Amino acid sequence: MGSRSTLSQEKLLQAKIPGEATGIEIKKTLCAICDCRCGIDAYVKDGLLLKVEGSEKNPVNKGKLCAKGNANRQWIYSTERIQTPLLRTGERGDGVFAPISWGEALERISSRLLKIKDESGPESVAFFAGFPKVMRPFLKRMAHTFGSPNYCTESSTCILGADLAGILNFGYATGPASGAELNSARCIITWGTNPFHSAAPQAITYLDALERGAKLIDVGPLKSPMSDKADIHLRLRPGTSGALALGMAHVIIEEGLYDREFVDRWTLGFEEYRAYARQFAPAVAEQVTGVPKEQIIAAARLYATIKPAAIVTSSSTTTQHTNGVQNHRAVLALIGLTGNFDRPGGNHIVPATHELQATGLSHRGHEFEQARPWEEMAARIGQEEHPVWSKLTSQAQAMALPQQIQSGKPYPIRAVLGFGLNHRMWAGSDFMRESLGKLDFFVNTELFLTDSAKMANIVLPACTSFERNELLITPSRFAFWTEPVIAPVGESRPDIDIIVELAKRLTPEDELISQGHEACLDWIIAPAGVTVEELRKHPGGCPLTGCPETGYEKYQEEGFPTPSGKMEFTSLILKEAGMDPLPVYRESRLSPVSEPELAKPYPLILTTGSGLPMYDRSRTSCVPWLKQLRPDPMVEINPLDAHARGIEPKQWVELSTTRGALRARANITEYVPPGVVNMSHNFPAADVNELIDPNYRDPISGYPGFKSLLCEVKESQVQAEYS
């Protein structure tokens, strides 16, 4: 320590040491690049962000950050940030805009939307929320007050599909990770999820569980740090989760390992389910899934005999298939079958409070959002094709938006007011882009001038989480109200403030929203006995105490909130909708089994969108620190398949499906099993979603089958890098 006093101020500044000597202050905020929303210590000097670190007292990340979180400074200060509201002066898509004032932008947007409402009805305006999620309740309220049922979000391909399965089985939205209690589970199944790369700061929970002696079964086609640590890795063919779960159910039932008491008293349709599962005896399940039958039997016994046991599900990997919801229902059914539903150390159901965070606190979020009942509005986008989605979720199905823009059926969609809308999220993303071009009026709110923003008439500059206020209440009931730690970049504004300003013009009758962000939050969370003013006194957040905990086995008193009051192996809602009430397994519509002829020219299975540690889809593609970690688009292919095609490492290859082709480098790796090809979403110019048909969707949820279809890979004619 002798050198401490001798260190020059320059050295201290260079090392970014906070304190009086340097004038560097640590301010508390959170990262909103992904939905983990980790606590951040922002090192700030003279209004400038110098460095970030994870907040040690924050229960979400306990001081840790992932690669993306560590890159916040470069993301926030990216030269590509939009500085002012922009009015398009060139052709749609070519990115020529003129800066305009906020006053002019808001005036142009509100007058145009009100005119379209007058001419074609409020439903002809769709409202869309991408990331972040904080603005969602505000946008939904404004949409419905305006009179449009067409509030839709990025959840049209994310967590809601899994929630649908939960509601159909149990009457509860099971939420992220299905409420798995990792701290006390003695056996854990991770089903299609790799938190080491998608939620890195939380992955340590699994390592701790393993050190505690918990057993781990990992399910998924891809290798991951999770599968390498697992006692059993069930490496199934993409799209066959349903068959695997039914195969496990068969073993559990026929060996008498299920929870008879729970099943007898609390379930509907067990005999039909049992009879159906008989079709998936281990040898059959092996044939369908590719998982050796010995492993299926071992996993079923392990999961059913160790108590308590929890299944950790993914938000999307099991549901982004053409049979996604039913596959996911089959997985969730195992939780009830083994008596682990809503029990300690199993899967505990905690209702969501604000923005889908499962806290179990009382709140008025639904009353706030659903400003007008559905009956008083037109049918939602996608309602005709996906009636179960519309019955069980509180939004329109955005995946059906481009089709309705193009067909004008059942009524025209003329305008979209978007917040973080990115057409690359859609299957057939080029079709969505083309559809945006057919709108009379499109507004997008963004950090960067994305290819979607380039299609807009007006682009509004949004702030990052460091530049705004934000409320977070975590599932562990840690409440956190952030103050801005730096001034907004350029003239950018918080999304919620933009919505409030628009609401003053579009829905002046709404007195509550016009009072602004804080007043609305206070109204929503009042029943929990929390106010923003109180939370402001605790920079960095505080635990909420004194609120009743969410109990276990809630069904004992209330029954299940399903039509039958029981857990439904046979769903009455699906039956009424004319669909299979059982969690039936169907092959993906594009698979070697369902389309053997097509599988001749396209013999490989394509699975897309698995998380990379340095990217969250294309969101951080403009950050050099992250981009250098994976500069090119890459297709993962197994050495066996690469060798059979004469493909060399890093060579440029053509990935093709029945819909199109793209160019990427071959990443020859055991990460994928033989016969399977993976492509992630980091590189906008090589957008794999363009290779998937916009109608390749699950009829129940409307989700695209992003994670299993057919493809081929061959050497590309062009061996040059993308310019």
Added chain:
Amino acid sequence: MTECSFFFDASRCSGCMACVVACQDQNDFVTGDTVAFRHVSQHEEGVYPEARITSRSFSCQHCADGPCLLACPMQAISRRPEDGTVLVNRDICVGCRSCELACPVGAPKFPEDGKMAKCDLCYVRRDHGMKPACVRTCPTGALDYGSIEEMSEKMREKASIRMLKGSTRSSEEVD
């Protein structure tokens, strides 16, 4: 002198690369060709279905015999007396890259100015009671830092726990 070093637990490294970016955020070498003093590499062995993929995070090892130190014709590289951290004096460095050739782990980097830059084990942070940036952020706890005695003790403890766990695990093996 209490010699200090990094500690790396390969069984915990997930290849997430948080350490690489934390290093860049700590050390401002923001150029077109950005420089990190850590890098993460992946290693695959075996073939399906037995394949394994492991990750490793590398940086300057602050070696006791300091090959870079011996190779430097300008004596720009030295060991910090307090803890043995190997440091470069960039005012003296002429960018001859002798250290690069001598280093067994590829630690010396050469940003735009052509002079050598390398991991300094965040010694100024450590002097102020803070951990090196990469250690501080490592999500799985694969990286740590401390005196060599402390780190060997930690490694011994981990190894013995792993062995004990290993024997428990095999007796419970599922068939």
